[in-house]
Amino acid sequence: MATNRPEGICHICGSTLPLTYEHVPPRSAFNDEPADIFNYMDWAARDEEGNMSGGIRQQRGWGAHTLCEDCNNRTGSWYVPTLTRMARAGLCVLDQMIPDDEANRRSGVIQGATVEFADIHPLRFLKQVVTMLLSANGPAFGTSNPKLATFVLDREQQGLPERYDFFLSFFRGPLGRMIGLSPFYDGRSWSNRTEIAFPPFSYLMTIDSPNAILPAGNISHFANYAYDEMASIQLNMVVGFGHTPIPGDFRSMADIEADRDSAEYE
Numbered sequence: 242m243a244t245n246r247p248e249g250i251c252h253i254c255g256s257t258l259p260l261t262y263e264h265v266p267p268r269s270a271f272n273d274e275p276a277d278i279f280n281y282m283d284w285a286a287r288d289e290e291g292n293m294s295g296g297i298r299q300q301r302g303w304g305a306h307t308l309c310e311d312c313n314n315r316t317g318s319w320y321v322p323t324l325t326r327m328a329r330a331g332l333c334v335l336d337q338m339i340p341d342d343e344a345n346r347r348s349g350v351i352q353g354a355t356v357e358f359a360d361i362h363p364l365r366f367l368k369q370v371v372t373m374l375l376s377a378n379g380p381a382f383g384t385s386n387p388k389l390a391t392f393v394l395d396r397e398q399q400g401l402p403e404r405y406d407f408f409l410s411f412f413r414g415p416l417g418r419m420i421g422l423s424p425f426y427d428g429r430s431w432s433n434r435t436e437i438a439f440p441p442f443s444y445l446m447t448i449d450s451p452n453a454i455l456p457a458g459n460i461s462h463f464a465n466y467a468y469d470e471m472a473s474i475q476l477n478m479v480v481g482f483g484h485t486p487i488p489g490d491f492r493s494m495a496d497i498e499a500d501r502d503s504a505e506y507e
């Protein structure tokens with residue numbers, strides 16, 4: 242059979258096979274529109290209004306050829322429905338808290354919220370988060386973090402090493418983020434972060450970073466549920482924005498300008 246799939250290393254199982262286009266986040270979680278992807282240099286060269294030039298248009302939405310067909314199909318049927326349900330519920334909540342309008346994009350403030358997600362499969366949700374983060378990073382990331390790869394390959398497997406922490410936040414945009422693992426310094430300590438931020442959520446993982454980088458939204462304990470176990474989960478979550486390429490930076494435009502002004506006068 243003719244195939245136009247490029248061959249490469251699957252980010253989950255590590256096999257060299259024709260790779261399928263993996264939507265990150267799933268297409269069913271609002272990732273079904275053409276998207277303009279910018280890199281750090283495009284962002285650094287933005288104008289005063291924050292407009293960027295350059296960028297690459299991805300007609301199918303956010304994603305890339307990252308997974309073999311088996312890994313794509315398995316994770317798609319095992320984990321995606323849970324994430325889609327939570328993203329749909331999450332967007333309804335987010336739209337009530339922070340309507341997606343120009344005023345909020347400019348001067349909305351970071352908030353916290355306590356939200357209940359009723360009757361979800363926490364383990365399946367976390368496994369899809371790991372699947373997306375494996376896709377967002379290069380294939381070597383799965384090889385150097387084999388416990389993350391086996392965690393999604395075996396749908397029943399529970400528990401993850403303590404070095405991995407996961408945070409779920411409400412995320413209004415307007416810019417999305419897909420950032421591979423990199424070290425960041427927040428003025429107090431270093432942390433290794435990788436993030437996918439796409440409304441309504443930011444999915445953030447830290448590795449070997451004992452200081453929690455966010456005050457709320459830790460979902461690492463989702464790893465301890467069983468595959469078929471349902472729960473209603475109450476979560477305290479950060480509610481914020483995306484204006485910089487820094488994972489976990491949820492400041493609004495107004496916050497960023499205020500920080501810049503105070504830095505200038507110090």
Ligand SMILES: [Zn+2]
Nearest residue numbers: 251254309312
């Ligand atoms: Zn695979």
